[in-house]
Amino acid sequence: MTMASRREPIILAIIVAVFLAFFYLPLEAPRFQTSLYEALALVKWYAREHVILCLVPAFFIAGAITCFVSQASVLKYLGHRANKTLAYGVASVSGSILAVCSCTVLPLFAGIYSRGAGLGPACAFLYSGPAINILAIVLTAKVLGPALGIARAVGAVSFSIIVGLLMHLIFSKEETARAGASAALPPPEVSRPLWQNTAYLASMVAILVFANWAKPLSETGAYHAIYASKWIVTGIASIALALILAAWFGVRARSMGLAALPVIALAIAFRSSPLVPFSAGIAALSIVLWRSQGEAREWLDSTWTFTKQILPLLLGGVLVSGALLGRPGHETLIPWQWIAGLVGGNSILANLIASVAGAFMYFATLTEVPILQGLLAAGMGKGPALALLLAGPALSLPSMLVINSIMGTKKTLVFVTLVCIMATITGKIFGIFWG
Numbered sequence: 001m002t003m004a005s006r007r008e009p010i011i012l013a014i015i016v017a018v019f020l021a022f023f024y025l026p027l028e029a030p031r032f033q034t035s036l037y038e039a040l041a042l043v044k045w046y047a048r049e050h051v052i053l054c055l056v057p058a059f060f061i062a063g064a065i066t067c068f069v070s071q072a073s074v075l076k077y078l079g080h081r082a083n084k085t086l087a088y089g090v091a092s093v094s095g096s097i098l099a100v101c102s103c104t105v106l107p108l109f110a111g112i113y114s115r116g117a118g119l120g121p122a123c124a125f126l127y128s129g130p131a132i133n134i135l136a137i138v139l140t141a142k143v144l145g146p147a148l149g150i151a152r153a154v155g156a157v158s159f160s161i162i163v164g165l166l167m168h169l170i171f172s173k174e175e176t177a178r179a180g181a182s183a184a185l186p187p188p189e190v191s192r193p194l195w196q197n198t199a200y201l202a203s204m205v206a207i208l209v210f211a212n213w214a215k216p217l218s219e220t221g222a223y224h225a226i227y228a229s230k231w232i233v234t235g236i237a238s239i240a241l242a243l244i245l246a247a248w249f250g251v252r253a254r255s256m257g258l259a260a261l262p263v264i265a266l267a268i269a270f271r272s273s274p275l276v277p278f279s280a281g282i283a284a285l286s287i288v289l290w291r292s293q294g295e296a297r298e299w300l301d302s303t304w305t306f307t308k309q310i311l312p313l314l315l316g317g318v319l320v321s322g323a324l325l326g327r328p329g330h331e332t333l334i335p336w337q338w339i340a341g342l343v344g345g346n347s348i349l350a351n352l353i354a355s356v357a358g359a360f361m362y363f364a365t366l367t368e369v370p371i372l373q374g375l376l377a378a379g380m381g382k383g384p385a386l387a388l389l390l391a392g393p394a395l396s397l398p399s400m401l402v403i404n405s406i407m408g409t410k411k412t413l414v415f416v417t418l419v420c421i422m423a424t425i426t427g428k429i430f431g432i433f434w435g
Helices: 003-023 030-068 071-078 084-098 105-114 119-131 134-144 146-170 172-184 194-211 222-228 230-248 253-269 275-290 295-325 336-342 348-360 368-377 382-391 397-407 409-434
Strands: none
Touching: 030 105, 030 194, 030 275, 030 295, 071 084, 071 119, 084 119, 084 146, 105 119, 105 295, 105 397, 119 146, 119 172, 119 409, 134 146, 134 368, 146 172, 146 382, 146 409, 194 230, 222 230, 230 253, 253 275, 275 295, 295 348, 295 397, 336 348, 336 368, 348 382, 348 397, 348 409, 368 382, 382 409, 397 409
């Protein structure tokens, strides 16, 4: 029997399964109707709150890393032969500075991984970005108690390094082969000093960080002061980016000036809707780069490549996540009472269920705290709560789909499994002493 003929029964089974699923589609069931609505509502919310402000800047940063950050620099600090303390330190600190959600960190992870970063440091960065969020940790301590806040901080920092080291050890043979391939590549040509590339990337990172600066609970203090002036800082960083592109990257100053005029006009006209001028700025930058030559156009092409690879998978994952679990406070196919009932107490099973449920759920930055507040009130144990806090913000169904497309199914399964197992064990230990 040929390989093609062996596949025919499988294809037939898939066709029959899809047909039966549509044939018996429970359109009249209220829960099914609610799940469809919540799936679309979550995608709509995600598109409004995350795509323009978070993902698009992240795509541009990832494209810039691919085009302008030399492979030698990445290999020096994050590569296979880099000093391990330096590599994992840089990876974990870089992620914590960005403080983005599990989806926004993906383009950045893809960028450094494609430039030759070792699997271990790259995975440490992948975990640390959404997990080591200082504001989220402070909010956790304030709302859920100091013990959970401190445990989350210690666990997240430790996890980023331990998960990275374990990924390196498990796939050491593949990493050795990949290191050999990287070493065989010719040294890249350096077209500008490192400090210029650093300033260029720093301006985009500032745009990403300050445009997404979350509103703190208190209306006093440094965090609130930064929040109150976030769009001013974002505007200054945008002007710095425009000047850098004109001065060092061959983009015509006249083109940047003309592109800035409508953005400034919209910023004045829509002071209460900063998303309008922000979107116009992205569109204007894209047009300028599209009409440019050389490096600037390569940057846009690289950004578009990451967008095509990642965005459809993310939106599809968010759609499925919304259908299964809905938004906070909106129940769909999987009732929240089931989760709360399964994660009471401090058994290994309860912690495992909490970590796996958290890994598949989608948490926007800071939303995990009010969700957990409700689950704790419904009877969730403190150990499982910590397990969910350690697995949830760093993973989600949408992010798993994208990670799989970047480093393959095997590595993705191992990465997800490590995070869930470590979260389960940590939650169990925490529950014994502080449950």
